[in-house]
Amino acid sequence: MISYPIDKFKNIETPFYYYDTDILRNTLQTIVEETKQSANYHVHYAIKANANPKILKIIADYGLGADCVSGNEVSAALAAGFPASKIVFAGVAKTDREILNGIDNDIFCFNCESIEELHIIQELAASRAKTVRVALRINPNVKADTHANITTGLAENKFGIPLADTEHAIHQAEQLPNIEFIGLHFHIGSQILNISDFTALAKRINELQEHLEGQGVTIKNINVGGGLGIDYANPEQTPIPDFKAYFATFAETLILRENQQVHFELGRSVVGQMGTLIARTIFVKKGTNKKFCIIDAGMSDLIRPALYGAVHKVKNISSASPEIRKYDVVGPICESSDVFVKDYEMPETHRGDLLAIMSAGAYGEVMASQYNCRNLPIGYTTEDIK
Ligand SMILES: *Cc1c(COP(=O)(O)O)cnc(C)c1O
Numbered sequence: 366m367i368s369y370p371i372d373k374f375k376n377i378e379t380p381f382y383y384y385d386t387d388i389l390r391n392t393l394q395t396i397v398e399e400t401k402q403s404a405n406y407h408v409h410y411a412i413k414a415n416a417n418p419k420i421l422k423i424i425a426d427y428g429l430g431a432d433c434v435s436g437n438e439v440s441a442a443l444a445a446g447f448p449a450s451k452i453v454f455a456g457v458a459k460t461d462r463e464i465l466n467g468i469d470n471d472i473f474c475f476n477c478e479s480i481e482e483l484h485i486i487q488e489l490a491a492s493r494a495k496t497v498r499v500a501l502r503i504n505p506n507v508k509a510d511t512h513a514n515i516t517t518g519l520a521e522n523k524f525g526i527p528l529a530d531t532e533h534a535i536h537q538a539e540q541l542p543n544i545e546f547i548g549l550h551f552h553i554g555s556q557i558l559n560i561s562d563f564t565a566l567a568k569r570i571n572e573l574q575e576h577l578e579g580q581g582v583t584i585k586n587i588n589v590g591g592g593l594g595i596d597y598a599n600p601e602q603t604p605i606p607d608f609k610a611y612f613a614t615f616a617e618t619l620i621l622r623e624n625q626q627v628h629f630e631l632g633r634s635v636v637g638q639m640g641t642l643i644a645r646t647i648f649v650k651k652g653t654n655k656k657f658c659i660i661d662a663g664m665s666d667l668i669r670p671a672l673y674g675a676v677h678k679v680k681n682i683s684s685a686s687p688e689i690r691k692y693d694v695v696g697p698i699c700e701s702s703d704v705f706v707k708d709y710e711m712p713e714t715h716r717g718d719l720l721a722i723m724s725a726g727a728y729g730e731v732m733a734s735q736y737n738c739r740n741l742p743i744g745y746t747t748e749d750i751k
């Protein structure tokens with residue numbers, strides 16, 4: 366259970382991220398347990414969810430691979446100790462420099478998102494006289510039941526190669542001398558709590574595989590992407606996502622061929638619940654019909670509420686007043702969307718009270734900006750604060 370060392374927080378400048386490494390380790394241990402029966406399951410942590418070096422190092426220590434979406438993420442993964450042999454690299458628009466960085470470091474595989482990119486990888490691999498492993502990211506046209514801004518596997522999204530072009534893309538890849546075609550990659554979106562979306566993906570992959578087999582194509586690796594969601598409403602009751610159900614749906618539905626390897630790219634579900642944004646109440650302002658609890662953290666520190674309409678649980682960790690009041694908890698930024706929660710019930714809150722904005726470990730610190738010339742929030746772990 367998450368506990369906040371408030372006495373120690375008092376000396377730290379707010380706002381800051383607090384990472385509970387016990388929750389992180391328990392989460393990683395669960396993933397290791399749930400996948401250890403299947404020697405052919407490989408989990409890559411999606412670096413973009415949280416790239417704090419201290420967090421990356423802990424994740425690398427549990428033997429996970431890394432899923433990167435930029436050249437700098439590849440470098441960050443290597444610096445944190447992820448072996449190059451477990452790094453996969455996706456992204457719709459990798460630059461030449463980024464591709465060369467991957468080639469020079471001998472990463473496991475490029476998840477190639479277009480036929481155009483395939484030819485560029487060929488050219489750059491040839492310039493280094495190397496053969497490069499490539500999986501093709503296919504857009505499976507499977508709808509995920511999540512926010513429209515975070516679906517990625519629909520034909521209307523920019524990601525991947527259209528399903529209907531799969532065969533053509535594979536034939537192209539097989540003809541390129543410096544490319545080794547090693548499999549197919551999919552990723553349908555993020556914050557998916559409806560396990561049946563993953564079942565639908567697995568079924569789509571089965572159909573595709575059957576069709577390709579008829580054409581004489583064999584697939585060594587299937588990468589099903591990431592997207593497993595977390596319980597933002599009840600972080601204390603559900604600190605660890607339901608990895609059992611997640612892996613079980615693939616084990617039950619995805620029909621594997623002999624020696625076929627399955628790759629997973631989990632981001633949010635690994636780091637979401639271990640992180641909290643800690644902020645201080647500047648004061649409570651009385652509006653015409655509302656009370657605004659104005660805090661020193663804003664959308665520059667955590668943009669998810671403004672960007673996706675995300676709702677994070679907010680807890681006053683300084684006061685346990687029995688008087689419950691309704692607040693709009695808002696930040697200091699000059700934007701009307703700089704609101705964390707509206708009409709939100711909390712114990713009566715006063716200037717100086719510390720608030721915990723929970724479930725902020727994923728897509729939090731990593732998306733912070735310096736908008737309004739603000740400082741970037743610092744991320745501290747349990748060990749830093751001891
Ligand atoms: C973002 C992303 C992931 C991770 O998604 P989560 O929802 O955080 O698990 C996995 N694969 C790719 C290609 C991604 O872009």
